[in-house]
Amino acid sequence: GQNIDQPTEMTATEGAIVQINCTYQTSGFNGLFWYQQHAGEAPTFLSYNVLDGLEEKGRFSSFLSRSKGYSYLLLKELQMKDSASYLCAAMDSNYQLIWGAGTKLIIKP
Amino acid sequence: SQTIHQWPATLVQPVGSPLSLECTVEGTSNPNLYWYRQAAGRGLQLLFYSVGIGQISSEVPQNLSASRPQDRQFILSSKKLLLSDSGFYLCAWSDRPTGANVLTFGAGSRLTVL
Numbered sequence A: 001g002q003n004i005d006q007p008t009e010m011t012a013t014e015g016a017i018v019q020i021n022c023t024y025q026t027s028g029f030n031g032l033f034w035y036q037q038h039a040g041e042a043p044t045f046l047s048y049n050v051l052d053g054l055e056e057k058g059r060f061s062s063f064l065s066r067s068k069g070y071s072y073l074l075l076k077e078l079q080m081k082d083s084a085s086y087l088c089a090a091m092d093s094n095y096q097l098i099w100g101a102g103t104k105l106i107i108k109p
Numbered sequence B: 001s002q003t004i005h006q007w008p009a010t011l012v013q014p015v016g017s018p019l020s021l022e023c024t025v026e027g028t029s030n031p032n033l034y035w036y037r038q039a040a041g042r043g044l045q046l047l048f049y050s051v052g053i054g055q056i057s058s059e060v061p062q063n064l065s066a067s068r069p070q071d072r073q074f075i076l077s078s079k080k081l082l083l084s085d086s087g088f089y090l091c092a093w094s095d096r097p098t099g100a101n102v103l104t105f106g107a108g109s110r111l112t113v114l
Helices: none
Strands: A003-005 A009-013 A018-025 A032-037 A044-049 A053-057 A060-065 A070-075 A084-091 A097-099 A103-108 B003-007 B010-013 B019-026 B032-038 B045-052 B055-058 B064-070 B073-078 B087-094 B109-113
Touching: A003 A084, A003 A097, A009 A018, A018 A032, A018 A084, A018 A103, A032 A060, A032 A070, A044 A053, A044 A060, A044 A070, A070 A084, B003 B087, B019 B032, B019 B087, B019 B109, B032 B073, B045 B064, B045 B073, B055 B064, B073 B087
Parallel strands: A009 A103, B010 B109
Antiparallel strands: A003 A018, A018 A070, A032 A044, A032 A084, A053 A060, A060 A070, A084 A097, A084 A103, B003 B019, B019 B073, B032 B045, B032 B087, B045 B055, B064 B073, B087 B109
16 A cells, blocks of 8 residues: 655754654655645645755755655754644655655744 | 635534535636645545546545536535534645646635534
């Protein structure tokens, strides 16, 4: 079956760095997405990886290893506004998105 | 620029009552449209998607239905709500079905069935 695994919750300190991991098992693969979702709001797009390696976008970076079925989202210089859930989603061979349950990130001062 | 509107934002409905959630997109033509449901502690569940007027694909058999009467309008309906229909419903659009298929979501509709 198809599956996405990511930690349920993580805690980090303001100004620090945090890495949120995601492993996936899909029928075929057409890319890996990360979305940010603040409580009670809609998800917003953060990143898309389809090739192995690291994509950097400001304070946020996303990494993909297709051979390992693994991705991570790296958040640097954490700010209080980064407190949110981070959703990992993999696109299968039919271009359908398989979503993880999300990782709730709590930032402490 | 493109915008997506979804309403109502919240609603409380009794079991057995009907449902209608509406979603419209502005600033683009022939978008791919999606209805998702998000339950607490679970991933987004795709309910319906549409690639054009009158073209609806259902991903999960249930008592919900969707319609696309106009190019940029997508409606989620039910004739009789169940308790299990409670959740956060999200409409989304994208401009391509494959590859970097970035979804833009509406603000969501929180449904509580009592």
